[in-house]
Amino acid sequence: MTSDAAIPSRGGLLPTTPPADAVLPERNPNAPAPGQPIPSHYTRCFVCGDDHDAGLRLEVIAGEGLSLTGSFTVSEHHQGAPGLAHGGLLTAAFDDALGSLNWLLSAPAVTGRLETDFRRPVPVGSTLHIRAEVVGVKGRKVFTKAVGRLGSADGPVALTAAALFIQVPIEHFTSNGRPEDVAKAREDRAVRRSVENLEVNP
Numbered sequence: 001m002t003s004d005a006a007i008p009s010r011g012g013l014l015p016t017t018p019p020a021d022a023v024l025p026e027r028n029p030n031a032p033a034p035g036q037p038i039p040s041h042y043t044r045c046f047v048c049g050d051d052h053d054a055g056l057r058l059e060v061i062a063g064e065g066l067s068l069t070g071s072f073t074v075s076e077h078h079q080g081a082p083g084l085a086h087g088g089l090l091t092a093a094f095d096d097a098l099g100s101l102n103w104l105l106s107a108p109a110v111t112g113r114l115e116t117d118f119r120r121p122v123p124v125g126s127t128l129h130i131r132a133e134v135v136g137v138k139g140r141k142v143f144t145k146a147v148g149r150l151g152s153a154d155g156p157v158a159l160t161a162a163a164l165f166i167q168v169p170i171e172h173f174t175s176n177g178r179p180e181d182v183a184k185a186r187e188d189r190a191v192r193r194s195v196e197n198l199e200v201n202p
């Protein structure tokens with residue numbers, strides 16, 4: 001038996017539902033055009049980086065408005081149960097895909113809350129197709145949702161997810177990251193591209 005105080009809770013309703021006065025801003029004119037890739041933000045990112053042997057290598061394409069699609073193929077490195085993708089790892093894929101929506105707003109943000117509903121098992125070797133969109137913005141809060149389908153963009157629904165991102169200044173990353181990684185990241189081609197796209201000075 002644990003006391004409630006041991007695990008702090010915000011309480012109340014789930015915070016990923018946009019309030020009635022949330023707005024849908026214009027897509028930033030500097031964001032990748034619909035159909036164009038939204039590049040990785042960091043080559044060492046476990047989900048979208050290409051410098052990671054066991055990484056998911058999620059590929060993301062900008063959609064119309066404040067939407068995108070993404071896909072990755074589940075490898076043997078990604079197992080939880082034998083031959084099935086680990087649920088936490090699938091959640092990581094949604095974290096990154098939903099987080100990539102912030103590129104369409106050209107504002108850096110971090111995940112405040114992420115909810116994932118697992119509806120169907122995802123076998124090793126299958127490709128998960130994600131569609132994600134911004135559903136509202138209020139102040140620094142960006143409300144998002146996504147669906148993941150098996151095998152094709154109109155395949156069976158395997159997961160749905162929703163997340164709340166909080167916009168942060170770039171100092172969130174430069175001040176909190178392990179200093180040697182932050183120093184190296186200044187040379188990272190993906191980070192440099194991100195920082196240019198975000199129109200911020202690291």
Ligand SMILES: CCCCC/C=C\C/C=C\C/C=C\C/C=C\CCCC(=O)SCCNC(=O)CCNC(=O)[C@H](O)C(C)(C)COP(=O)(O)OP(=O)(O)OC[C@H]1O[C@@H](n2cnc3c(N)ncnc32)[C@H](O)[C@@H]1OP(=O)(O)O
Nearest residue numbers: 015095096099100109110111112113166173185186191202
């Ligand atoms: C040269 C080097 C550069 C390096 C940078 C390189 C690349 C970086 C560029 C971009 C990267 C961006 C995205 C990457 C894409 C995908 C990756 C996946 C994203 C992640 O994987 S990211 C990791 C996990 N993430 C965290 O590591 C966050 C830890 N956390 C905090 O750092 C703070 O907690 C923070 C900042 C979230 C808030 O702190 P804060 O002090 O700024 O703001 P505050 O608390 O006042 O909240 C303001 C309003 O948000 C509400 N609110 C806040 N948190 C909430 C929650 N959890 N649930 C519900 N509501 C929440 C409040 O209730 C209030 O709401 P209201 O305004 O209505 O009162």
